[in-house]
Amino acid sequence: MSCWETIADYGLRSLGIGERLLPRSDFTLCQQFTLIGSGLIWNIYFGTLSLLTGFFLANALALGKAARNPLLRKPAEWFIFVFRGSPLFIQFFFAYFLFLQLKSVYPFLAPLTAASLGALIVLVLNTAAYSAEIFYGALMSVPKGDIEAADAYGLTGWRRFRRIIWPTMMRLGWPAYTNEAIFLFHATTLVFFSGFPTTHQKGDALYYANYFADKTFNPFVPYPILAFYFILLTLTIIGIFGAINARLNRHLPRVQQPRIRLLPQFLR
Amino acid sequence: MFSFCSDPSSLEGLAWLSCYLTTGKHIEMYWALGTVLLLLAITAPTALAFGFGGAMAARSRFLPVSLFGRAYIAIVRGVPDIAFFMFFVIALDQLFEVIRHKLKCPDWPQDIWQGNDFVVCPEAKLPLGTAPQWVHETYGFFLAVLTFAIVFGAFAANVLFGAMRAVPRAQVETAEAYGMTQRQAFWRIIVPQMWVYALPGLSNLWMVLIKATPLLFLLGIEDIVYWARELGGAKTARFSDYPHPDWRMWYFLALLIFYLLFTRVSEIVLDRIMRRLTRGQATVAGEAQRKAAA
16 A cells, blocks of 8 residues: 555544544554644644634733732632643543533533533633733733833823733733743643543544554654654744744844743643 | 441431541542652652753763753653653663563564564563562552653753853853862852752742643553542442442542642742742842842
8 A cells, every 4th residue: 555545544534534444553654654644633723723712811811810900800810820720631631521511411512522622622721821821921011111101192091002002012922922832732632631532533643643652562653753743833833923923023123023932841 | 437437328418428538449549649749759859850960961061962961951842741751651661671681581582573562571571570569550650750750851951051051150250260170160159059040940840740740640650630530430339338420520620629729839838949049149039138128
């Protein structure tokens, strides 16, 4: 069987398209590359959607945490503390069993127990909490002079926030947010190892890598392939976020634009 | 546990719960909490040692050593940590068995890798097939600790490497002016001063390490996640004196709260340490402390 046939059979296997049976013996390098790559679709799905949704929630939470009114501030603080202070792994388990209970009471909530929706919700809430902390820190370090200048120009309320405070907050928080995005994508590999089950072996990249390592007793092929894919993914994220960073700072001369520094920090 | 627990079906409310929460299995689960703490207690210093070694290697002026140190630091950035966990546990196990195989049975006729099988001679198996259960468990735990130490050592190396470079250059120059050698300057000037720069990163790392402990479950250790799934599952009256529906949600809620408390306590303690370490340092925070005291 040529490699092209393998790609045709297994390229979209993680979505349930193509060959039904996973390879069982005589694993070729091509099969491992194709299946693990196919699993990566799920990682990208979880990462992208939760990042996009989480961004808006994070902005709201950051503003909530900075609010003077305790009715807004306290819930935001608690939300951020709960999601940042506990392991994502436990959050997945808890959410899964919570959704199972909900399903037994209200049958129409059944889709929540599938990873594609349930795990996505957990990831959205989780990344929102982490990003909110970043944006809150950035909001707190918006230079006083910027706000005074806005006041001097007669900008108030929403217009002052939209035109002056928010762009600066994004600029200051962006490098840390890039990091957060990278580690969010890494965190998506946990989904199928927590409570959420795979149906018909439709798993993510780590799921297939683990499958091959279990079958071949040889971790030295599938895990490096996985690593290769994730390094590519990380480089793509850095590229996209770097472009946004450049756009956010386009008023600054090139040399003054802040560089994005990578910090290995988050295993959630 | 308690004397009134002999007939659980006759109990109600709190009495039932107090008996339920002290069954033998639950006591085992509480011991598993101890396993987590033990893992943290062993891993944290080991990882710090790995980190220190990594940072020193990265600083080395001998290029291959420096490259090795930098590669060790860099490699954890691009790849999900959980992949490392799953990789190292198998890889280390195989590495030990291959070494023992080469030493103990040099004239073993077959290949170690036969198609999809990994076969070493029986004497080289780790732990030996005849070993009692606790040896197997301890070996599994040892592998887990080593894996954690390797992964978190790389994180720590990154933090310490940065901290060593953050010590003001003038300090080292002064040491050299006093006639200290490179090595003396490193041990007597840089190492004592770097901790204040390293502590924010290390405390972050400690939080991350706490939150990584449930991953022990993935490494095949009977930890609290294992017990929460085991005990929380629905039990019928036929197999258990304490029948209950699916309570896994509540067990994981309890774990969630356990971790939140743990994080909170760590935060408070680390804050204290930071304040103690900042005292008398030539940093903004140190200066602020001096002014507040004056």
